[in-house]
Amino acid sequence: MAPETKVFDAIVIGSGQSGTPLATALVKSGRKTALVEKSHIGGCCINEGCTPTKTLIASGRAAYMARRGPGYGIPSHVDGAADMIKVRQRKRDIVSNWREGGEKRLKNAGVTVFMGDAKFVGEKEITVESDVGQEEVLKANLIFINVGERPAAPPLDGLEGVIATLPEKVLDSTSIQELGEVPESLIVLGGGYVGLEFAQLFQRLGSKVHVIQRAKQLLPREDPDLAESMKDILMEDGLKVHCSTEAKHITVDPLAQQPITLTTHSKLDDSTSTVTGTHILLATGRRPNTDTLNLAASGVQTDSTGYIPTNEYLETSVPGIYALGDCKGPPAFTHVSYDDFRVIRDNLDLLPYPSASSFGKPIKPHSINTRKSAIPYVCYTDPQLGHVGLHLHDIPTSERKNIQVAKMPMSYVARALETDESRGMMKAVVNGETGDILGFSCIGIEGGEIMAVVQTAMMGGLKWWDLREAIWAHPSLAESLNNIWGYLEDA
Incomplete structure (x- = not known):
């Protein structure tokens, strides 16, 4: 019935x-x-x-900061x-x-x-x-x-056989969160936002991590200088990063200490090599x-x-x-x-x-074409990457007549130095004629929160010089928005 x-x-x-x-x-x-x-x-x-x-x-x-305790004069016993x-x-x-x-x-x-x-x-x-x-x-x-x-698995030769043999060793962004032990060694296939968050996380929890990235840079959506800054940070943390490297074949040996072997091809020197691990995270798309x-x-x-x-x-x-x-x-x-x-x-x-x-405020009908601000996002690596608006590479070279760019390392930010969190950089893209802020990125401590300050300014139609002349509390991270504009240059 x-x-x-x-x-x-x-x-x-x-x-x-x-x-x-x-x-x-x-x-x-x-x-x-x-x-x-x-x-x-x-x-x-x-x-x-x-x-x-x-x-x-x-x-x-927490694990990362515990290990850094001695640098702040605090004994650490994390093993x-x-x-x-x-x-x-x-x-x-x-x-x-x-x-x-x-x-x-x-x-x-x-x-x-x-x-x-x-x-x-x-x-x-x-x-x-x-x-x-x-x-x-x-x-x-x-x-x-x-x-x-x-999550979507990539078309990788041999992957089905590895999954059939050791399914618990082949992870995606959902299953990796349910691990009951820290992988001894983790291969992360994909250098996007999801892949990098998990790669750094498990390195800090105790894994030895390799990141395999097919593109020539990590985070392909970002400008190359930002991607390079992120790569430097991750490598400083101990991760092994392989860009311009394509995964070609994967095999498994259940009896080996490192049961997974990934064969890769480097587009940089046309060489073939292998990376081994106890687990692999597939972070190549959804x-x-x-x-x-x-x-x-x-x-x-x-x-x-x-x-x-x-x-x-x-x-x-x-x-x-x-x-x-x-x-x-x-x-x-x-x-x-x-x-x-x-x-x-x-x-x-x-x-x-x-x-x-x-x-009493007539506005255009709300639609996906009239969202109230440029769409922001944050990658929760440590330090964070926060971004809103345009990247420089979004603007064709032929249309950059009035475009200016400001870049400043986080090591120039007082609050970052005081907390010993000075890795990363800030970058702003502006219209040099009108003063409009077109885009802003920050790789730095609480980078997402610094970005949100600039996003609010963009929503309110403030110019870059309004941020330069603002009185920010000292010492705060937002105070850096007084100083970055001193590094404006033509794009």
């Missing part, structure tokens, strides 16, 4: 950083709302992404690898608290939650199959897809979780990689069906996902949230 169809005003598929607040707002606006979640409330950010990784990184920072069981449990406890808080908020708001796999069976109709095989049929005129992404939704039944179109294209108001190819968060394509940031919720909130006029016009 087929299950009875349950009719809602709105269905949200996925409880990530846009899905959860959206479901709550829909209910508060008077719409009967269902939220479907496959695994756990909170999505990637709370369960496998931001919250747990930054919790682990805090443990790595050997970290207690990974305790590190992991601390992470689990914090994640659990966040997840339970989200569950309570949804329940208190009156959202109907279904746990299970969602699949479209019609344009506005889905089935939800639970872990025990129970099936529900749901229907709504408004459907919001917020299913996120998952893929959208749209392939299990049977989107063909809904008519929702995807691109060749599985992402869901939308218009500027996040509506898909089917009216009334929207896509939010990572599944609609990059940039894949939690704060972008949350702003996607705000785009929907403002354009569907979800009460009790007041629109901007309620304050």
